[in-house]
Amino acid sequence: MIAELVAGHLRRQGVTVEQPVLRGGTGSSDIGNVSLVLPAIHPYLQVMDRGTPSHSLAMAEAVAQPRAQEAMLRMATALACAGADLLADPVIFDAARAEFATRGPDLPE
Numbered sequence: 001m002i003a004e005l006v007a008g009h010l011r012r013q014g015v016t017v018e019q020p021v022l023r024g025g026t027g028s029s030d031i032g033n034v035s036l037v038l039p040a041i042h043p044y045l046q047v048m049d050r051g052t053p054s055h056s057l058a059m060a061e062a063v064a065q066p067r068a069q070e071a072m073l074r075m076a077t078a079l080a081c082a083g084a085d086l087l088a089d090p091v092i093f094d095a096a097r098a099e100f101a102t103r104g105p106d107l108p109e
Contacts, residue, residue: 001099003041005085005092009078015071020044039100045075 007017031042048062062068086093 001092001096002039002082002086003043005082006041006043006075006078009081010074013074013077015074015078039096043075043079045071047071 010017029042031040034040035042047068048059052058052062086096
């Protein structure tokens with residue numbers, strides 16, 4: 001629910017949104033622990049060309065480019081708009097809470 005709110009706001013900005021593939025090997029993050037006790041998302045943002053190695057000099061160079069900064073601003077806007085949706089609309093807020101209460105976490109396959 002929350003991820004779809006963010007995706008909708010990204011699409012309205014002209015961003016192509018892909019469903020992430022959840023499989024082993026994607027790393028770990030503390031947000032996984034947080035998401036066990038309250039609704040949370042961990043959105044991914046493309047800031048470099050596919051195939052660019054993570055944690056590399058090529059990645060460091062890519063994230064310093066205007067393309068990456070523009071993508072970050074679009075994501076920040078989408079997250080802020082989704083947060084505003086949740087705070088301003090009790091129906092959306094209640095739906096997000098209900099989804100969290102009835103659905104388990106998205107675990108890698």
